[in-house]
Amino acid sequence: MWGVIVETEAYSQAEEACHGSKKRSNKNEALFSSPGQLYVYLTYGKYYCVNIVTDKSDWASGVLLRSIAMPNEDERSASGPGLLANRFGINLTHNRLKLSKENGFWISQTSLYQEIDKKLIQTNRIGISQAKELKWRWYLQKSRSISKRASGDKSPPRHNAWIPFAH
DNA sequence: ATATCGATCGGCT
DNA sequence: GCCGATCGATATT
Numbered sequence: 001m002w003g004v005i006v007e008t009e010a011y012s013q014a015e016e017a018c019h020g021s022k023k024r025s026n027k028n029e030a031l032f033s034s035p036g037q038l039y040v041y042l043t044y045g046k047y048y049c050v051n052i053v054t055d056k057s058d059w060a061s062g063v064l065l066r067s068i069a070m071p072n073e074d075e076r077s078a079s080g081p082g083l084l085a086n087r088f089g090i091n092l093t094h095n096r097l098k099l100s101k102e103n104g105f106w107i108s109q110t111s112l113y114q115e116i117d118k119k120l121i122q123t124n125r126i127g128i129s130q131a132k133e134l135k136w137r138w139y140l141q142k143s144r145s146i147s148k149r150a151s152g153d154k155s156p157p158r159h160n161a162w163i164p165f166a167h
Numbered sequence: 168a169t170a171t172c173g174a175t176c177g178g179c180t
Numbered sequence: 181g182c183c184g185a186t187c188g189a190t191a192t193t
Contacts (some may be wrong), residue, residue, distance in 0.1 A: 009185070011185075017185070018185090019185075023179095025178090025179095027177085027178070027179095041185085042175095042176075042177065042184095043184060043185065043186060044174080044175065044176080044183095044184060044186050044187085045174075045175030045176035045177075045184090045186095046174070046175055046176080046186070046187080047186050047187075049185060049186085051185085064185060066185090080186070080187070081185070081186070082186045082187065083186090083187080125185070126185075126186090127184085127185050127186070128185060129184090147186090147187095148186090148187085
């Protein structure tokens with residue numbers, strides 16, 4: 001099972017919206033681990049969210065995977081962090097997992113890369129109450145698989161599918 | 168088109 | 181008891 005990551009958000013210990021900005025505990029320990037590991041948490045009692053740790057150890061950081069466009073699937077099947085985790089079967093047992101082929105989860109460049117329109121929109125993160133001013137959310141402008149808009153965002157296009165996964 | 172709301176639950180106060 | 185890095189349904193402009 002695979003797809004193209006089309007929407008992400010960044011989080012860092014340096015700002016208040018990051019789960020690791022205030023306390024370090026068993027719950028968020030993964031955020032402080034080394035790059036390439038997963039930080040998975042339960043949100044709203046219902047959904048899991050998946051981050052990839054990016055910065056050095058002992059410095060909380062992560063990129064939240066928000067949407068993935070998948071071939072031969074509904075364009076919204078992994079459109080949003082909770083749906084994404086669901087679709088890929090990721091839960092708390094994957095917390096602290098290191099990305100690698102051996103572990104069954106990894107990221108690589110796709111052969112479709114040349115065909116994809118790589119224009120990005122950079123805007124505000126969704127669902128946070130602090131550090132709202134930071135524009136640390138990015139998505140592929142032409143993707144049809146973007147999650148709901150942040151307030152004040154312009155609507156992502158739902159026409160003009162950006163090539164690969166037309167049904 | 169935006170706004171509000173309920174479901175659901177582990178961790179914290 | 182309160183609160184979420186959510187989602188889908190419903191209500192309202």
